[in-house]
Structures are given as C-alpha cells and as structure tokens.
Amino acid sequence: MMRRPIIGVVGTGSVSPGADAAAEAVGREIARHDAILVCGGLGGVMTAAARGAREAGGTTIGILPGADIHDANPYIDFPIATGMGQARNAIVVQTAQVIIAIAGGYGTLSEIAMALKIGKKVIALQPQFHIPGVLSAQDAVEAVRLALALIESPPSPCLSV
Amino acid sequence: MMRRPIIGVVGTGSVSPGADAAAEAVGREIARHDAILVCGGLGGVMTAAARGAREAGGTTIGILPGADIHDANPYIDFPIATGMGQARNAIVVQTAQVIIAIAGGYGTLSEIAMALKIGKKVIALQPQFHIPGVLSAQDAVEAVRLALALIESPPSPCLSV
Amino acid sequence: MMRRPIIGVVGTGSVSPGADAAAEAVGREIARHDAILVCGGLGGVMTAAARGAREAGGTTIGILPGADIHDANPYIDFPIATGMGQARNAIVVQTAQVIIAIAGGYGTLSEIAMALKIGKKVIALQPQFHIPGVLSAQDAVEAVRLALALIESPPSPCLSV
Amino acid sequence: MMRRPIIGVVGTGSVSPGADAAAEAVGREIARHDAILVCGGLGGVMTAAARGAREAGGTTIGILPGADIHDANPYIDFPIATGMGQARNAIVVQTAQVIIAIAGGYGTLSEIAMALKIGKKVIALQPQFHIPGVLSAQDAVEAVRLALALIESPPSPCLSV
Numbered sequence: 266m267m268r269r270p271i272i273g274v275v276g277t278g279s280v281s282p283g284a285d286a287a288a289e290a291v292g293r294e295i296a297r298h299d300a301i302l303v304c305g306g307l308g309g310v311m312t313a314a315a316r317g318a319r320e321a322g323g324t325t326i327g328i329l330p331g332a333d334i335h336d337a338n339p340y341i342d343f344p345i346a347t348g349m350g351q352a353r354n355a356i357v358v359q360t361a362q363v364i365i366a367i368a369g370g371y372g373t374l375s376e377i378a379m380a381l382k383i384g385k386k387v388i389a390l391q392p393q394f395h396i397p398g399v400l401s402a403q404d405a406v407e408a409v410r411l412a413l414a415l416i417e418s419p420p421s422p423c424l425s426v
Numbered sequence: 427m428m429r430r431p432i433i434g435v436v437g438t439g440s441v442s443p444g445a446d447a448a449a450e451a452v453g454r455e456i457a458r459h460d461a462i463l464v465c466g467g468l469g470g471v472m473t474a475a476a477r478g479a480r481e482a483g484g485t486t487i488g489i490l491p492g493a494d495i496h497d498a499n500p501y502i503d504f505p506i507a508t509g510m511g512q513a514r515n516a517i518v519v520q521t522a523q524v525i526i527a528i529a530g531g532y533g534t535l536s537e538i539a540m541a542l543k544i545g546k547k548v549i550a551l552q553p554q555f556h557i558p559g560v561l562s563a564q565d566a567v568e569a570v571r572l573a574l575a576l577i578e579s580p581p582s583p584c585l586s587v
Numbered sequence: 588m589m590r591r592p593i594i595g596v597v598g599t600g601s602v603s604p605g606a607d608a609a610a611e612a613v614g615r616e617i618a619r620h621d622a623i624l625v626c627g628g629l630g631g632v633m634t635a636a637a638r639g640a641r642e643a644g645g646t647t648i649g650i651l652p653g654a655d656i657h658d659a660n661p662y663i664d665f666p667i668a669t670g671m672g673q674a675r676n677a678i679v680v681q682t683a684q685v686i687i688a689i690a691g692g693y694g695t696l697s698e699i700a701m702a703l704k705i706g707k708k709v710i711a712l713q714p715q716f717h718i719p720g721v722l723s724a725q726d727a728v729e730a731v732r733l734a735l736a737l738i739e740s741p742p743s744p745c746l747s748v
Numbered sequence: 749m750m751r752r753p754i755i756g757v758v759g760t761g762s763v764s765p766g767a768d769a770a771a772e773a774v775g776r777e778i779a780r781h782d783a784i785l786v787c788g789g790l791g792g793v794m795t796a797a798a799r800g801a802r803e804a805g806g807t808t809i810g811i812l813p814g815a816d817i818h819d820a821n822p823y824i825d826f827p828i829a830t831g832m833g834q835a836r837n838a839i840v841v842q843t844a845q846v847i848i849a850i851a852g853g854y855g856t857l858s859e860i861a862m863a864l865k866i867g868k869k870v871i872a873l874q875p876q877f878h879i880p881g882v883l884s885a886q887d888a889v890e891a892v893r894l895a896l897a898l899i900e901s902p903p904s905p906c907l908s909v
Contacts, residue, residue: 268505271495301504326504332520332544332672334432343462343487344429345506346520350654350670351842351862355835359493359507371865374879378858379834383493396857396877493833511815511831512681512701516674535718536700540673543693557696557716590827593817623826648826654842654866656754665784665809666751667828668842681815681829705815 269324270300270416272409273361275354275376276310276369284310284368287390289317290405291365296323298413303328303361305353306337306344310367315340328357351375358385363412365402368393386415430485431461431577433570434522436515436537437471437530445471445529448551450478451566452526457484459574464489464522466514467498467505471528476501489517512536519546524573526563529554547576591646592622592738594731595683597676597698598632598691606632606690609712611639612727613687618645620735625650625683627675628659628666632689637662650678673697680707685734687724690715708737752807753783753899755892756844758837758859759793759852767793767851770873772800773888774848779806781896786811786844788836789820789827793850798823811839834858841868846895848885851876869898 272295276284292314295302302318304311306327315325319340327341332348347353354372358364358380366377368391380387381398388400388408402408433456437445453475456463463479465472467488476486480501488502493509508514515533519525519541527538529552541548542559549561549569563569594617598606614636617624624640626633628649637647641662649663654670669675676694680686680702688699690713702709703720710722710730724730755778759767775797778785785801787794789810798808802823810824815831830836837855841847841863849860851874863870864881871883871891885891 268495268503324504326506328506334429334521334523342429343485343504344521345487345489345517347508347517348520348672349510349517349674349835350672350838351866352671352832352835352838354862355833355838356506356508356510359509359834360495360505362495371861371881375858375861375865378854378861379837382854382858383834394877394879398854509833510674510835511677511833512705513671513674513677513832515701516672516677520673532700532704532720536697536704539693539697539700540676543697544673555716555718559693590817590825646826648828650828656751656843656845664751665826666843667809667811667839669830669839670842671832671839678828678830678832681831682817682827684817 270298270413271303271360271362272300272412273357273364274302274304274310274314274367275357275364275373276367277373278305278307278309278311280309281368284391285313287405288313288367291367291390291408292317292319292323293321294405294409296321298409300409300413301326303357305330305357306341308338310369312338312340314367326360328353328360355379358383361385362416363388365390365408365412366399367391388412431459431574432464432521432523433461433573434518434525434541435463435465435471435475435528436518436525436534437528438534439466439468439470439472441470442529445552446474448566449474449528452528452551452569453478453480453484454482455566455570457482459570461570461574462487464518466491466518467502469499471530473499473501475528487521489514489521516540519544522546523577524549526551526569526573527560528552549573592620592735593625593682593684594622594734595679595686596624596626596632596636596689597679597686597695598689599695600627600629600631600633602631603690606713607635609727610635610689613689613712613730614639614641614645615643616727616731618643620731622731622735623648625679627652627679628663630660632691634660634662636689648682650675650682677701680705683707684738685710687712687730687734688721689713710734753781753896754786754843754845755783755895756840756847757785757787757793757797757850758840758847758856759850760856761788761790761792761794763792764851767874768796770888771796771850774850774873774891775800775802775806776804777888777892779804781892783892783896784809786840788813788840789824791821793852795821795823797850809843811836811843838862841866844868845899846871848873848891848895849882850874871895
C-alpha cells in the first residue's frame with residue numbers, strides 16, 4: 266500500500282502575521298499535493314497551517330500536548346490527545362517524513378534539533394536561528410516542493426553533528 | 427465544527443480467529459457509521475479492526491509504540507509514531523471517545539483500566555476479565571451502536587472505583 | 588556494580604486508613620532491607636509508603652505525572668518530573684524490579700496489568716480485583732520478603748495471558 | 749523539607765576526550781556541593797559526569813530512553829527506565845532545576861532549547877551552537893557555582909524568544 270506523504274509543520278504557537286501567512290500558504294500547498302499535514306494542533310503557525318490545508322481540501326492531524334481532543338484548533342481533522350506536554354514534540358517529528366519550520370522560538374528550535382537528531386530533513390522559512398544542516402526555501406511553494414522531493418528520493422545519510 | 431466520532435479498539439496483538447472476526451466486524455460497523463477508528467496500529471485485533479474499517483471505506487488511525495510510521499499495519503491511514511512503547515496506550519484511550527475492548531490479555535486490561543480511570547466508557551466483546559464498570563455487548567453491531575450512543579449523549583459522571 | 592533492589596509501590600492516591608497503614612509498613616520494610624522505593628510521588632498510598640521508608644532511613648523516588656518537582660510529597664528524596672500524566676505509570680512499572688500493589692482502583696489496576704504485561708511480578712495487599720497471575724501476601728513483612736526473593740532469584744518466564 | 753539541588757548535565761553520548769574531561773569535572777563539583785546529578789544515564793558526557801560525581805561521593809540519577817534499568821552506565825545510582833526514546837529528554841530538563849550543557853550535537857541542542865522553552869536556565873561549556881539566552885562559563889567550577897547560585901536565587905522571569 267502507498268500511504269500519502271506526511272509533512273510536519275512546526276512554528277510558534279503565538280499569532281504572528283508574517284509567520285501565519287507563510288504557514289497558511291504551506292498548508293495550502295501540502296493539501297494541493299495531496300500530502301497529509303501533521304502539527305501540534307494548537308494556535309499560531311499550527312492553526313494557520315491547518316486552516317490553509319483544510320481550505321484547500323486537505324487532511325490535518327494535530328498531536329496535542331494535553332489529554333483532551335477538544336483542545337485542537339477547529340481545522341484539525343484528527344486530533345491525537347497525548348497528555349505528554351512538551352514531550353509530544355517528539356511524536357510530531359517522528360510521525361512526519363519531513364519537517365517545515367516557520368519562524369518560531371525555543372520550542373520550534375527544540376523540534377528542529379530533535380528532527381535533525383533522528384535524521385529527518387528540516388526546511389526553514391523565516392528562520393530565527395542558524396542551525397547547520399537546516400535547508401532553506403524562499404517561500405511556501407518551494408518549501409513544499411522540496412519536502413515532497415525529499416520524501417520521494419531521500420538523500421543518502423549525512424554525517425551527523 | 428463537528429468532528430466525526432472517534433472510537434478506540436483495543437485487544438490482543440496476537441492472531442486469534444474469534445477475536446479477529448469480532449474486530450473486523452467492529453471495524454466495519456465503525457466505518458458504516460462514519461466514525462473514525464483509533465487503535466494501536468499493529469497486529470492481531472488492531473489489524474483485523476483496521477482491515478474491517480478500510481474495506482467498508484472508513485478511516486483508521488494507528489498509535490504506534492515505535493518511532494517509525496512504517497511499523498503500522500497496511501490498513502492504517504494515519505500512523506502516529508510515538509516512540510513511547512507501552513506508554514502509547516495512554517494516547518489511544520485519551521484520543522478515543524469510547525473504547526471497544528475485544529478479548530485480549532494484560533495489555534488490553536491495562537488499557538481498559540486506564541480508560542475507566544480517566545472516565546471513558548469501555549464496551550467489552552469476548553471479555554477475559556471481569557472488571558466492574560465495563561459495559562458488555564452481544565456483538566459488533568450492538569457494541570458500535572452503544573459506543574455511538576455514549577458519544578452522542580454521555581451519561582452523567584459516575585462514582586469512580 | 589551491584590545496585591540496590593528497586594521495589595515499586597502502587598495504590599490509590601486518596602487517603603484510606605487501611606491502605607495507608609499497609610503502605611507505611613511496606614515502605615518501612617523496604618527501607619529496612621536497604622532497597623529503594625519507587626512510586627508515583629503523590630498522595631494516598633504513595634505518601635504513606637514514602638513516609639514509612641523515610642522514617643526507617645530509606646531512599647524514595649517519585650515518578651510524578653506533572654512537570655514540576657515541587658508536586659512531590661515531602662517524603663520523596665528524588666522527584667522525577669515526567670510531565671506525561673497517566674503515561675508516567677509505565678515508567679513506575681518499568682523502573683521497579685517488582686511491584687507491590689496496595690488496595691487501589693482503576694489506576695492501580697492499570698499499573699498491575701502493565702507490569703504483568705511486561706513480565707514484572709506483582710504482589711497484592713488488600714486486592715480490589717482478582718487478576719490471575721498476581722501474587723498475594725498476608726502483610727507488609729511477607730510482601731517485601733517475597734519481593735526481594737523474586738528480585739534475587741527471578742522465576743523462569745511464565746506463560747503470559 | 750529542603751531537597752538537595754538537582755543539576756542536569758546534557759551532552760553528546762559519544763566519547764570525546766575534551767567533553768568527557770569537562771563532564772567529569774562538572775560531576776565532581778556537583779557532588780562536592782552536595783547537589784544531585786541528573787542525566788540521560790548512558791554514554792559519553794553522561795558516563796563521564798556520573799563517574800565524576802560518584803568518585804566524589806555524590807548521587808546520580810539516569811533518565812534512560814529504554815525500558816530496562818540495566819541499560820544505565822555503572823555510575824548511575826538511580827536508573828529511571830522511561831521506555832520513551834528521545835522524549836525522555838523532556839524529563840531530564842523538567843527534573844533538573846538548572847542545566848549544564850557540555851559540547852554536544854543536535855540531541856543536546858534540542859535539550860537546551862526545551863529547557864529554555866520551559867524557563868530553565870542553561871549554562872554551556874564548549875558550546876557547539878550559539879543560542880541566545882544560554883549562559884556561558886569558563887570551566888566546571890564556574891559552571892556549577894553559577895548553577896547553584898541560580899537555584900538559590902532564581903532571576904526574575906525573562907522575555908522568551
């Protein structure tokens with residue numbers, strides 16, 4: 266069986282116009298390519314990306330920190346109630362085949378680093394930190410195109426830091 | 427927004443003809459009522475229930491113990507790679523709105539008890555243990571009908587053990 | 588290096604005179620035998636067992652559901668802040684070499700079942716459920732003596748349910 | 749009750765002479781100040797720090813990724829078997845009151861970022877990344893002195909990134 270590609274979107278949980286616009290566009294592109302969006306299921310970039318995906322007819326999974334599926338933002342089709350707080354970030358990066366990181370602070374940085382640690386590729390839009398090994402993209406269209414290319418033909422393993 | 431109901435199916439991970447037939451029928455009924463099936467994503471009852479749901483056009487989520495989405499059985503639409511071993515059972519029972527337990531050993535018993543502990547209703551088919559507070563059903567049709575009724579009109583909170 | 592034996596104590600988080608007296612005696616016996624007590628770190632049986640251990644000069648570890656070490660009861664030497672809610676029960680049963688279960692409701696039942704699932708022995712005092720495979724003891728002295736005997740000479744693997 | 753201070757040490761799991769020497773000195777200083785060392789319980793910096801602490805008569809806790817306490821390095825007094833893989837890093841940073849990070853790659857970076865995210869102070873020796881908000885120290889003596897000062901008189905909350 267061929268499963269649809271799963272792309273993770275991580276970024277700040279606070280509202281931020283620039284990041285939200287990028288996230289919404291990323292969500293839309295993910296849906297247009299019939300990929301699945303996985304994110305943390307709450308606010309800020311997570312809401313914007315899920316809204317973009319849903320408005321383009323896509324599918325959204327939210328890996329929630331709390332134990333109640335009703336915490337999910339309204340654009341999440343499939344809420345997962347982990348009850349594991351910050352540790353749920355590990356589930357987002359393990360479930361996604363590639364990560365797109367949009368702006369974000371320390372929480373996003375920890376997800377980026379965890380993804381790189383387990384060998385997942387990370388594509389950054391509006392990066393806040395310079396982390397060797399993170400790929401950059403000009404905009405949402407390029408980020409999602411790159412993400413799908415990496416899922417279809419994974420590069421050979423790189424040396425880890 | 428109205429989300430589709432989410433029904434959890436738990437049971438043994440080993441192949442067992444009686445339990446598998448019941449699980450497949452439960453999966454089919456869940457799909458027929460347009461509910462979402464959430465399970466542990468691996469073998470035995472989990473595979474049979476997901477197969478039943480998929481063959482009836484339904485949607486399946488698998489909350490995996492390992493960190494690799496490719497561990498999921500082939501009938502899982504949305505694999506969640508928790509990497510948390512046994513502790514992933516907590517995510518299954520928190521994400522589901524009602525649990526249907528089919529046969530099963532100690533692992534299933536721990537999921538039943540965890541569900542009851544957090545106030546989720548549990549419906550048992552082919553129960554292996556007598557646990558006060560577990561609801562019983564004659565067959566898959568009755569189990570899923572009861573599960574949906576409980577999601578639509580949750581009973582008032584009961585005294586916990 | 589020889590580590591000291593680690594005995595887990597699980598039971599209700601509510602105050603219950605009969606269970607608390609048993610838990611305090613179990614804690615005391617664990618300390619007298621220079622074993623380490625691991626528990627969930629909160630109230631009820633967990634507080635009573637830790638108090639018994641500490642008053643007899645023992646060592647106590649509390650695996651907390653929350654993310655703040657200050658949630659631990661005052662008799663815990665080493666609080667572990669999991670932030671993982673109910674899923675922390677898996678850590679208690681994995682860390683302990685044998686489990687002593689005292690009274691308790693559904694939460695305790697889920698810990699007992701999880702322990703049996705992963706092949707750990709469980710000794711029950713004042714059991715609330717009849718679970719095949721659980722060992723019984725008359726009192727705290729016998730429970731701890733049996734626990735230490737099982738750690739020193741583990742029985743050959745049994746058939747699992 | 750006053751608990752002893754808990755200092756987390758994070759860093760690479762691979763052997764690295766420079767990092768190991770620093771980690772051993774950090775472990776020794778932690779023990780000399782009667783603080784508790786918490787770490788990930790495995791190799792590299794984790795082994796070196798625990799060895800330093802134990803040789804100076806200190807106390808060591810290892811939060812293991814696996815489900816078996818026997819995975820811990822021989823200098824761990826209290827192994828905690830989380831079975832949660834990478835997600836165990838969240839437990840290390842939540843349990844420690846301050847983090848000392850020594851060298852390290854992406855895994856260490858993710859722990860640093862997670863600590864900063866939840867408001868814990870991080871002191872770096874031999875830093876591999878420049879992360880705003882991380883405090884620096886010249887050597888082990890200074891790092892542990894600073895860590896203890898931060899635990900005794902926590903600074904007022906800072907703006908988060």
